[in-house]
Amino acid sequence: MSTETIVWIIFAGIAAILISLFQYYYKAKRKDKTTLLFAFLRCLTWFAVFLLLINPSLKKKTYYQEKPKLVLAVDNSASIKHLDQTQNVNQLLAQIKASKTLQDRFDFEFYSFSEQLRDTLDLSFKGPQTNISKSLEELDQVYKNKIAPVVLISDGNQTYGKDYQYLGTGFKQQIYPIAIGDTIKFTDAKINKLNVNRYAFVKNRFPVEVIVSYSGSDQITTNLSVTNNGATVYATNVDFSKNNNSAVLNFELPAEVPGVQVYKVNLDPIPGEKNKVNNVTTFAVEVIDQKTNVLVISDITHPDLGTIKKSIESNEQRSVTLKKPIEVKDLEDYQLVILYQPNSRFQAIFEKLSSLRKNYFIVAASNTDWVFLNRIQDKYRQEITRQTEYYLPRFNSNYGSFLAEDIGFSDYPPLIGNFGESSFNGAAEILLYRNINDIETQDPLLITAEEDGIRTGMLFGEGIWRWRANSYLINKEFESFDNFFGKIIQYLASNKKRSRLNTIAESFYYGNAGVTIKAEYFTKNYEFDSRGNLQIDVRNKATDKVQTIPMLLKNNSYEVVFSNLVPGEYDYTVRVMGENLSRSGSFSVLEYDVEQQFVGTDVTKLSQLATNSNGKLYYANQFTDLVNSLTTNPNYKILQKSNTTVVSFIDWKYLLAFIIFCLAAEWFLRKYYGHI
Known part of the structure; x- marks a missing residue:
C-alpha cells in the first residue's frame, strides 16, 4: 500500500470523526449517554464509505508446491499381446500407481500409443502397427517447457517410422525405457521384407524381392517357396550361418491370369524356432490384361515432349509412342492421342480422329498454327494476334470431371501461350485458369470436355517441363506432378460415360493397413456437390455380415476408413440418400499382421534410446531401482512457488456487510431509545 493511500485513509478517519461529532453534538437537539454510541456507529459507517471511495488495495501472497511431471507412455500394440506380456504390463502399471514414493514426488501423466499417441490408458493391446518415434516426438513437444521425465513401457518393436533409437539426443526430457518381454535371443529365421509392384500385365513376368534373415549360431539350410x-x-x-545371417532373393513370376492374384511366401521353419508366424507372408498383384497406349504427335522438337513421356510412363500401366505427323499410319492401337502444337500437317490426323471417334488432347502455344486449328475443329478457338504472353496457373477448386488436387500451382512458373482471347464451345470445364502477372482472369489455361461420348482436352501453353522440374525442387520428387498429369491422361483415355457418382478404391488391401474408400458426387450440372448424404454398405462375402457407415466430406471427395475388417473378400455399395443413385465394387483384404513378426524385446534400441537421452534402461523386475533413480535425481525437485494477488477493497463483500450492519444497529438503537 502506497504512502499516498495511507494519508488518504488517515484523512478519511479524521473526516469520519468530525462528521459524526457534527451530526450528533453540534446539530443534535437531544444529548444523553447514548449519543456517544450513536456517534461511534456513524463514524464507523462514514469511515467504511470513505474506504470504498479511496479503494485501497492489498497484496496477498500464497505459497504452493509444484511437483515435476512423470510421463508414463505404455505400448498398446498387438505385439505386447503376441509376446504374452499383457499381464506384466498391467502389473507394472499397478505398481506405479500404488507407489507412495512416486506419488509424493511426481504428478503422473498417462499415455498409450501404437500407431498414434493417445492421452488415455484404455489398453486393448490391439494396435495394428507401432510408431515409437512419432509418439516420443509428440511428447517432447507437449513437455518442452516443463520438467517431465518419460517412462517408456514397451517391447521396443517398431513397425514403421523413424528409427527411434537415435531420437533421444535432441530431447529435453530424459527417457527411462522399461523393457517388456523376453530378452533372450531365440534361434529364428524370418521374412523381413517383401518388395513387389501392385500391378503387372498379362503374359508378362513381374519382379519380386524377398529379404530374409536368421538369428542363430548354427549352419542351416531351409527352403523358401511361393504358391498361388x-x-x-x-x-x-x-x-x-552365424556370419551369413541374411539374404536378398530376387526372382520373377509369370502373370498368366487377369485380375487380383494372391501369392503366399513360406520360409520353412528351422528346428527349435519359437515364432513361426514371421515365416509366412502374403502379397497380391493385380494383373491387367490391357495397357494404355498413348500416341504423342509433334512436328517440332521440344523439352515438353520428354516431360510428357516420362510423366505418363511413371505409371507402368501406360506407354507412350512419339511420332511425327507423316509417320502416323494407324490410330486404332492407341487409347489417347496427344497433339503437340498442331499445324497444317495434322490435317489427316484430325480427319482420322473424327472418323474413329478417338479421344485427344491438344497442347497449343507459340508454334501452333491457330488459323489451321480454328478451321479444323470447332471446340476451341483462339484470337490470332501473332504475339505470345506468359500465363501463370490458378487452380479451379470447383472442377468436377474427376478428382483433382491443387499441387501448389501458385508457386509454379508461367507457361508461354498465345496472346489474345480464348474461347470454347460446348460443356467444357476449366481445370486451370490464367493469371497474367498478379491479375486473375477467367480465361482458361487447361480445360477438358466431353461431348457425344468423346473426351478432349486443351492446354493453352508450352513449358510444362518447368512444372515437373519445379515439383522436384519443392517436394524432392516428381510424384505430385505425375499424379496430377496422370489423372488427366486417365480421364481422357477412358471411354466410360460420365457419372454423377464415382467410387475410388483399391482392388486389395493388406490386413495391417486401413481400408480407405472414396467417392465423388456431382450435381446434375456435374459440379461437385458437398451437400450429399452418402452411405456405404460393406459385406463380407464369407459371413454375409454387413457394415453400414456414413461417408464424411474431406476436401473434394467423400471418404470412409475401415480399420477392423478381417481378411477376406468384400463387396461394397455407395448410396446417395434421397436419390436413386448408387455404385458398387469389390476388394480383398489380405491376411498380414506385422505385429506378430517379432520373437522378443528389442533391448538394443531401447538401451541406445536411454543412453542418448541421458536416461537408463530398466527391466520389469527392476521397479525398485527405477523408483530410487527417479526420486534421488536432483533434477526432479519439488519446487515451492508463490502466487501474489492484489485485492481491492471495493471487491471485499464483507466491507459492504459491515456498513449495512452499522447503519442497521444505529437505527435499531435510536428506535429503542426513542430518538426516532
Missing part, C-alpha cells in the same frame, strides 16, 4: 492358388510357382534353398 495352392500351386508352387517358385522355390529355392537358402543357406544361413
Whole structure:
C-alpha cells in the first residue's frame, strides 16, 4: 500500500470523526449517554464509505508446491499381446500407481500409443502397427517447457517410422525405457521384407524381392517357396550361418491370369524356432490384361515432349509412342492421342480422329498454327494476334470431371501461350485458369470436355517441363506432378460415360493397413456437390455380415476408413440418400499382421534410446531401482512457488456487510431509545 493511500485513509478517519461529532453534538437537539454510541456507529459507517471511495488495495501472497511431471507412455500394440506380456504390463502399471514414493514426488501423466499417441490408458493391446518415434516426438513437444521425465513401457518393436533409437539426443526430457518381454535371443529365421509392384500385365513376368534373415549360431539350410492358388510357382534353398545371417532373393513370376492374384511366401521353419508366424507372408498383384497406349504427335522438337513421356510412363500401366505427323499410319492401337502444337500437317490426323471417334488432347502455344486449328475443329478457338504472353496457373477448386488436387500451382512458373482471347464451345470445364502477372482472369489455361461420348482436352501453353522440374525442387520428387498429369491422361483415355457418382478404391488391401474408400458426387450440372448424404454398405462375402457407415466430406471427395475388417473378400455399395443413385465394387483384404513378426524385446534400441537421452534402461523386475533413480535425481525437485494477488477493497463483500450492519444497529438503537 502506497504512502499516498495511507494519508488518504488517515484523512478519511479524521473526516469520519468530525462528521459524526457534527451530526450528533453540534446539530443534535437531544444529548444523553447514548449519543456517544450513536456517534461511534456513524463514524464507523462514514469511515467504511470513505474506504470504498479511496479503494485501497492489498497484496496477498500464497505459497504452493509444484511437483515435476512423470510421463508414463505404455505400448498398446498387438505385439505386447503376441509376446504374452499383457499381464506384466498391467502389473507394472499397478505398481506405479500404488507407489507412495512416486506419488509424493511426481504428478503422473498417462499415455498409450501404437500407431498414434493417445492421452488415455484404455489398453486393448490391439494396435495394428507401432510408431515409437512419432509418439516420443509428440511428447517432447507437449513437455518442452516443463520438467517431465518419460517412462517408456514397451517391447521396443517398431513397425514403421523413424528409427527411434537415435531420437533421444535432441530431447529435453530424459527417457527411462522399461523393457517388456523376453530378452533372450531365440534361434529364428524370418521374412523381413517383401518388395513387389501392385500391378503387372498379362503374359508378362513381374519382379519380386524377398529379404530374409536368421538369428542363430548354427549352419542351416531351409527352403523358401511361393504358391498361388495352392500351386508352387517358385522355390529355392537358402543357406544361413552365424556370419551369413541374411539374404536378398530376387526372382520373377509369370502373370498368366487377369485380375487380383494372391501369392503366399513360406520360409520353412528351422528346428527349435519359437515364432513361426514371421515365416509366412502374403502379397497380391493385380494383373491387367490391357495397357494404355498413348500416341504423342509433334512436328517440332521440344523439352515438353520428354516431360510428357516420362510423366505418363511413371505409371507402368501406360506407354507412350512419339511420332511425327507423316509417320502416323494407324490410330486404332492407341487409347489417347496427344497433339503437340498442331499445324497444317495434322490435317489427316484430325480427319482420322473424327472418323474413329478417338479421344485427344491438344497442347497449343507459340508454334501452333491457330488459323489451321480454328478451321479444323470447332471446340476451341483462339484470337490470332501473332504475339505470345506468359500465363501463370490458378487452380479451379470447383472442377468436377474427376478428382483433382491443387499441387501448389501458385508457386509454379508461367507457361508461354498465345496472346489474345480464348474461347470454347460446348460443356467444357476449366481445370486451370490464367493469371497474367498478379491479375486473375477467367480465361482458361487447361480445360477438358466431353461431348457425344468423346473426351478432349486443351492446354493453352508450352513449358510444362518447368512444372515437373519445379515439383522436384519443392517436394524432392516428381510424384505430385505425375499424379496430377496422370489423372488427366486417365480421364481422357477412358471411354466410360460420365457419372454423377464415382467410387475410388483399391482392388486389395493388406490386413495391417486401413481400408480407405472414396467417392465423388456431382450435381446434375456435374459440379461437385458437398451437400450429399452418402452411405456405404460393406459385406463380407464369407459371413454375409454387413457394415453400414456414413461417408464424411474431406476436401473434394467423400471418404470412409475401415480399420477392423478381417481378411477376406468384400463387396461394397455407395448410396446417395434421397436419390436413386448408387455404385458398387469389390476388394480383398489380405491376411498380414506385422505385429506378430517379432520373437522378443528389442533391448538394443531401447538401451541406445536411454543412453542418448541421458536416461537408463530398466527391466520389469527392476521397479525398485527405477523408483530410487527417479526420486534421488536432483533434477526432479519439488519446487515451492508463490502466487501474489492484489485485492481491492471495493471487491471485499464483507466491507459492504459491515456498513449495512452499522447503519442497521444505529437505527435499531435510536428506535429503542426513542430518538426516532
